Amino acid sequence: MSRSAIAEVAAGPSPAAALAGRALEVIAPFLIALAVGGLVLAVTGRDAIGTYGLLVEQSLGGAQAIANTLVAATPILFTGLATGVAFRTGVFNVGVEGSLYVGAFAAAWVGFSFTTLPGPLLVFLAVVSGGLAGVAWAAVPGALRAWWRVDEVVTTLMANYIAILFTSYLVNYWFLAPGVANSMSPLVAAQAQLSPLVGSTQLTLAFPIALVATFLYWVLFRATTVGYRLQIVGMSPRFATASGIHVARTIIVAMVISGLLGGLAGAFQILAVNHRFIANFSPGYGFTGIAVALLGRNSAPGILAAALFFGALANGGSMIQLFSDIPLDLINVVQGTVMIIAVIELRRLGRLVRARSHA
């Protein structure tokens, strides 16, 4: 929140002014990032306006383009929510990538192992297994943090590598698809592969389900006692303790929800897009989720907007290569700039909060 916005809230401003202030805060990082990206494009001798036009066209121009953007947004919407729920509780879980990997593997394993089950049941079991695997993965650092005060940034970050390498081992040594050279598991049963909602795209039920998860996230923090505790613990653990809220228990709840969403991200990516587990399949969905949560200020609408933005960038960026000589790296520059600006804003907010609590 900007300095003026805080002052306005304190003074009880008109709702319209507050809303405008908030809207500006949300949009500003995107605009600055696009400006910096444009500068990079211009310096490297490209037509910035034209490139952005092409980007918009490729990510939003027509049903096919929009569907692809939503497909790209789905996993990072899940991982953004997974990160957001932990961040709001004051737990810096950077291990969503790990939950995503174990969730993806569990879902794939169910999908290619129980091939005789009917479709809906098999999908259900695969999704539940994926979610639970994610929960189990996140619960360990959660418990370490809650009861023994082990720094979760270190444990969750390291657990990511374990998850990536362990699933890679599993697929290479135990579940390698016959006749495949790369590190891939067999395909999940045909009836477990989610079917497209639109034409020949990969847009499946996964995206609406991610929207439902976003809505539930909003409800959690808006209307439930669990969400209240998560938030209060995130704002002030000492206040929470003195008010009779169990901080350790609340931290574990946050990690369980975070792991669940991370596991679901992986499970749906397998069932909707990849249809099999492939070693190292994620281009950092879990880490992009951190940027999504930061940029979205951990709020449900913010995370949705940020996920769609990054989805559009990823989709438009990969398409743009096909139609122009602009390298994907430049799109990554824009994406990286947004992430940096998201973090800067957060720092500023943190400083402001500290300054105020000292006053």
Added chain:
Amino acid sequence: MPRVRMRGITKHYGSIVANDRIDLDVARGSIHAIVGENGAGKTTLMRILYGLVVPDAGVIELDGRPVRIASPATAIRLGIGMVHQRFELIESLTALENLVLGRTPTRYALMFDREAALAAAREHAGRLGVAIDWDSPVAALGVGARQRLEIMRLLYTKADILIFDEPTSVLTPQEADELFVVLRRLSAEGRTILFISHKLREVFAVADRVTVLRRARVVWTGPTTATTPATLAALIVGERFEARASSRIAPIGEPILEVEGLTVADDHGTVRLRDANLTLHRAEIVGVAGLEGNGQRELVEALIGLRRPVRGSIRLAGRPVEGLDVRSRRRLGLAYISEDRDTEGACLPATLADNVVAVRHAEPPFARRGWRRTGAVNTLTRTVLERFGVEGGGPPTPARALSGGNLQRLVVGRELHEPPLVLVAAHPTRGVDVRGTDFIRRRLETTRDGGTAILLVSEELSELIELADRLVVLFDGRIVGTLSAREATPERLGALMTGLVA
């Protein structure tokens, strides 16, 4: 010519005066104690000398030369060093590495010259007559060793004016005696020592001169040989109290909170409260007097369930509660006003509604089956705001928008709008404006008259005398005296609080 001369030092924080035209002369090679109650202005004065605080008015001279000390860096360059209450050491580095931190001797401009550092370290340790394991990480050192290391760090930076902020508050009596030996050696070397203390025994054990601050002003200064502990104690505590016109309505009732043999340690495992026995009756206010850091915080935290006692029992309405968590104790009728309003009493980023409902957020009518009832929460909040005169916002206002006084009214309202069986109130009027202070005190009285037992911890003796039916005095973790409000004269309280009589 004094080594340090301060003239007319004045510092305001908002409407509060922390230092009011303070004069101080400290001779070279002397040990000068600064004593006074909490909030008397001792720490502010020392922070000004060390450049941490810039005074509004006044001059500082070193050896007769006026200086401007705008930052600790300037102070260090002028030869002034400070040992803070919380040591500023890096736990993962060794004692030797900490000693030379920032001024590391090097070889070939790059490599750490361990031999040179060790030689310097041994020289300082030898001069002070102390032993320290230089290769041990600081994390493995005891508190006394850490403090000696801090002192040697100052010597290493060539400081010859050394400021100690309550140096013995973290030490055992033996460690304190060792410190005094070190202080005398430093003074024999011609170094000038200023130290803040709460304990008169120490002042008379080690200081040459003493300055008493009260309410931001110097009330007495002179050699320790020219005064007595009893005189100093009375000077520290200050004004005479009005005999209290009894305002109580209800008679004192049956015992409701019984504490036996309560022993509590701080975060470092040092025992801060020893074998406390205490009984609170219904409709009674028991005041806890004592200078800060004599076990009050540990007592309060153990009662409310924030700190697990080493041993001892706590019974609330006849039920043992020492094994219960905060929530269970609150459900049994315990309420708590924290001394730390901004981090424990209130949640600044949260709304007033979320602050007010915190302790009952999951109970009907404020929630049902896990769903929050915003209507009921807002109704409760508005009731509390109105009944306790909280101004500056409504249920959706963030708590940080309120002034300190209004925020404290909110905290008091949350804890008292439904009268608890027992209230533990730690410094309930600290930092609150005059009107708010009076309001809160009247509320405590009416709550008491309604049958609540109140344990009131305060550093304002006038508040304790005004409100309490009975006073207990804590010194060095022990209850050293119990007196009725009538018996509590400044002399008696001062003597008990500074450990002159046990």
